[in-house]
Amino acid sequence: MYLFGASGHAKVIMDILQSMAMPVTGLFDDNPAIKELNGASVLGKYMGQELDAELIISIGDNGIRARVANKLQVQFGRAIAKSATVSNTSEIEEGTVVMQGAIIQASTLVGKHAIINTRASVDHDCRVGDFAHISPGAVLCGNVQVGEGTHIGAGAIVIPNLTIGKWCKIGAGSVVTKDIPDFSTAVGNPARIIKCNQNE
Numbered sequence: 001m002y003l004f005g006a007s008g009h010a011k012v013i014m015d016i017l018q019s020m021a022m023p024v025t026g027l028f029d030d031n032p033a034i035k036e037l038n039g040a041s042v043l044g045k046y047m048g049q050e051l052d053a054e055l056i057i058s059i060g061d062n063g064i065r066a067r068v069a070n071k072l073q074v075q076f077g078r079a080i081a082k083s084a085t086v087s088n089t090s091e092i093e094e095g096t097v098v099m100q101g102a103i104i105q106a107s108t109l110v111g112k113h114a115i116i117n118t119r120a121s122v123d124h125d126c127r128v129g130d131f132a133h134i135s136p137g138a139v140l141c142g143n144v145q146v147g148e149g150t151h152i153g154a155g156a157i158v159i160p161n162l163t164i165g166k167w168c169k170i171g172a173g174s175v176v177t178k179d180i181p182d183f184s185t186a187v188g189n190p191a192r193i194i195k196c197n198q199n200e
């Protein structure tokens, strides 16, 4: 597996890949000063060369990850931690990572290049959009829809049957009790919309 982005997020993905006995061939990063990350070689900027293994974009920022994904013509892999629990009836699309201790329950779909972070819980019949990030310890109750590029902050809770639009930000520790429209930032318990991010 190759990684794109020599970041802290990459370090966690490397641990997961190691536990899957899947060697990291190398990382690409635009910063020429970074030569090594936790023992893996940083190969410099990706110049479009053909790769002999799949690649995961190891960039935590949802917008940057989306821009990179839309430019790359490579085969994308997945990393699913051994300690994660993923229902046989759920689906996880290419480029997505599922961190240690996360739980994905029945009939859930997680889109492309998403992050289901450490100990996040995504319950039955959820839809998590492409490029979304469910942060450490966040809880999506049953039948929650999370739009493309949306970031659910650490420890946030979304009650059942809600829809959170695309490119939203839900504050760490918030409790979402109502649908949230596209491009909103919402914080608190109950979560209130404080910003519209459409022009970011």
Ligand SMILES: CC(=O)SCCNC(=O)CCNC(=O)[C@H](O)C(C)(C)COP(=O)(O)OP(=O)(O)OC[C@H]1O[C@@H](n2cnc3c(N)ncnc32)[C@H](O)[C@@H]1OP(=O)(O)O
Pocket: 117, 135, 136, 152, 153, 154, 169, 170, 171, 172, 173, 174, 185, 186, 187, 188, 194, 195
């Ligand atoms: C492994 C990892 O680390 S994964 C990374 C996980 N990361 C996270 O969980 C971070 C989630 N991000 C947040 O919670 C951020 O605070 C955001 C996205 C909600 C808001 O960030 P910004 O848009 O920069 O907003 P800003 O910091 O200016 O705050 C705006 C207001 O909301 C309040 N606020 C911000 N975050 C929260 C929150 N989580 N809960 C309650 N209030 C909050 C601020 O206190 C501020 O209030 P004020 O105007 O009365 O002073």
